[in-house]
Amino acid sequence: MTETAPAMPERPIDRSHMTVSKTDVAIEVIDMHKWFGDFHVLRDINLKVMRGERIVIAGPSGSGKSTLIRCINRLEEHQQGHIVVNGTELTSDLKRIDEVRREVGMVFQHFNLFPHLTILQNLTLAPIWVRGIPKAKAEETAMMYLERVKIPEQASKYPGQLSGGQQQRVAIARSLCMNPKVMLFDEPTSALDPEMIKEVLDVMVSLAEEGMTMICVTHEMGFARQVANRVIFMDQGQIIEQNEPEPFFSNPQHERTKLFLSQILH
């Protein structure tokens, strides 16, 4: 793990919009279990995310972090318990899955842009084909988001012609074009060089400042300290510890957490 502090923005962050709702639940996971074949990958997960909350999930490799957030938009199927997203419970009902996915954006470790489409087409595809927004309007929105992630000049290029950091910012913009209520990030910076990590984290911080509900699997502890309301530590498919960032980092309780933090921070 690299030292993360220098990757963070120097400016103080604006917390005025970062209010967390007390009553409006964005995501609720109740007594959830998941198996891959015989392998019990997630055990007894309980998690409640309020609207506007920013959650960072950390944990060793193979602890089930990706699997957990992939269950939230049903890229993986859970076998026991309940997952309710924006008031819709996830079942095998395809209609509900589509409903949830429309409102939940996801950013992947390896970007997963569509290589046969230009950047602009990558951004407008889902608004046009899923939401039925007219092409001109969708392109206008797309350009707005490209400007937000600071690469409007790349609109007519193909993903293969962009750097990793630029691709990941396009991937974030692509999700934002669907105007999601919740954003999921699965190690968005871990395939990037240090210089590119900062440009992606900057975008994520600005999203947080606007009050987006976010769940981020990341090992960028500087980011966690700065924007998270809660840090969740997972090991062996279970939530081991969760707390606000300050006490989580300065005073971890569980032995496993202490060990993990001592390895990751130095």
Added chain:
Amino acid sequence: MTDTAFVRREMEPTLPPPVRTTGIGAWLKANLFSTPGNALLTLVAAAFVAMIVPPLYNFLIADAVWSDPEGLRGEACRFEGVGACWIFIQARLNFFIYGFYPTEEIWRLNLMFLIGIVLIAPLLIPRAPFKRTAALLFFVVYPFVAFMLLAGGVFGLRPVRSGEWGGLTLTLIISLIGIIVSMPLGILLALGRQSKLPAIRSFCIAFIELWRAVPLITVLFMASVMFPLFMPQGVSTDTLMRAIIGICLFESAYMAEVVRGGLQAMPRGQYEAAGALGLSKPKTMGLIILPQALKHVIPGIVNTFIALFKDTSLVSIIGLFELLNTVRAAGSDPAWSSPTHAVTGYIFAGFLFWAFCFAMSRYSIYMEERLHTGHKR
């Protein structure tokens, strides 16, 4: 200051690249004689060319018979050391291209070709205007128009039985229908083979494995001889139509496997990204997966098309007169009997086949380059 420390004071200017060594000598050295091994290969190749070119030139051009002012036909080519008998091609060209189609009705075929070319051109040329209209006309309206012109019997057009269709026209008809039908059918079969529904999956697997395992000749024989036995009394279908159906099903099984190869190369991340954006399964397939998968297998697809185009010559064994069969039939005409007219006919047919296949191959390479969108990751 130690020796290892270094700080740049001025930036190095950018320079033009070094001048390339030019001139024939340098080119020869670089391209033909760069190593002793390459020099040897160059010499061997040159010797081979020197050996093969003069006899070819003599046969095809110098000793060939180019004109027949006295109308001697075969006799004009009947002499010692004769080369290609081009007058045979000249005299029978109409037969090779239009088969037994009545001469006074040939304008209908020409009109059919003309409309086809006008409609297909915008589909093949990138960024041509009216693509959508042309596609609609070509795939929906044109088949009916073409059939009307070919078969007649409506609008006062004289009926022409399919038995009278032939030559290059028939070759093109069979292969074009084969290509246009086997492509979508192949895609459907490939998707079906990956389906989660066992009934659909087993049907597709059975279909593909059955058709792929049978030689095309057998398929054609079955279509022409056995198929009528299973039909109810009085229902008779056309031999040509049965052959075309057989070829379409046969080729779609091949196409399905080519397409499946492309589908398997697609990374899971593409499905996941599309799903996470809320795209339904069919839209994910149509907008994300298939465009990429098909692009990856363009060489395989065109390979199948080329094989199909050449395989059409097999319909001659069930009595249809496609290009190769017309050449053979014309060759057995006693009026033309001569040492080389038959060979000349086959050279001509071979050249036509080659020209069409080569065009397809070049076009596919052009499309591949056009669809290439940056580095693979």
